Amino acid sequence: MKALVTGGGGFLGLYIVEQLRARGDMVRVLCRGQYRRLFDLGVECIAGDLRDKTAVATACRGVDAVFHAAAISGVWGPWRRYYDVNTLGTLHLLEACRSQNVSRLIYTSSPSVVYDGQPHCGADESLPYPAHYLCHYPHSKALAEQAVLAANGNGLATVALRPHLIWGPRDNHLIPRLVARARSGRLRQVGAGDNLISMSYVENAAAAHLLAADRLSPGSNVAGQVYFINEPQPVNLWNWIGELLARAGLPPVSKAISAQAAWRVGGALERLYRVLCLPGEPPMTRFLASQLSSSHYYSVARAERDLSYCPQISLDEGMRRLEPELRTLAGT
Secondary structure, rough: EEEEEOOOOHHHHHHHHHHHHHHHOOOEEEEEEOOOHHHHOOOEEEEOOOOOOHHHHHOOOOOOOEEEEOOOOOOOOOOOHHHHHHHHHHHHHHHHHOOOOOOOEEEEEHHHHOOOOEEEEEEEOOOOOOOOOOHHHHHHHHHHHHOOOOOOOEEEEEEEEEEEEEEEOOOOOOOHHHHHHHHHOOOEEEEOOOOOOOOEEEHHHHHHHHHHHHHOOOOOOOOEEEEEEEEOOEEEEHHHHHHHHHOOOOOOOEEEEEEHHHHHHHHHHHHHHHHHHHOOOOOOOOOOOOOOOOOOOEEEHHHHHHHHHOOOOOHHHHHHHHHHHHHHHOOO
């Protein structure tokens, strides 16, 4: 097939591109920057932004399937920034798929679209969207996910995947920030340290997108559905962080803050940053406090049944592949 990958130069997007090219698919990428790796892979690159309807329509011309992995992530920032890219950008893409007769769209969503601040233990896709969100990212992604699912039909088949805590080599967000905080002595355990979470090694998450694309067609049982994507067994978040730091050659986390205190600090910092219009983002927010202290792990039974999803890279192997990068980040 000929596929378009939005955000193909990003963390997950690049792995999707590599796996598509490895099996012989033609790939086009819509992205804002220039990436040497894409050139090496023989990928057609279109410079553009999801907010630009003309660029999006051009990118969709003549493709069979769209992998929509581009998004603005984060826990802080103005609503318009998230809404314009994550929500409106997705609406532009859906419109372009219709006008250019694209038959399949695979949307990269997030479990945070159903996160209500309460523990999720073995939860499945029946979880409802919450009435309120603790930050703009999940809200904007939820609106986009709903639009993607509603667009299914009349020749366009859509599916939404929710990979949880994507990690692995070339991560430019989670791992570098975690290591930087640990090196500076600012990393604190939040809560009792016994919370379990789902994780998705990046190559496994990318492979799930290809599985979904191969099973997606108008009228198929995958069309119009949403799937959690992660390793079947949850892990203890703080034990996993401890192993990351050990492999990076850094000392373990030695200080802690209670979940309640972190929540209060996060709320106070949010108000301070909002009132004073401070640059950057608060070191703690209510969303972060909740995510770092509570359990949230998800069943992949539906993905196993409908997509034949079965992660190929184990936690231990993922750690082994990531270790050289951890050492570089830590300077050890």
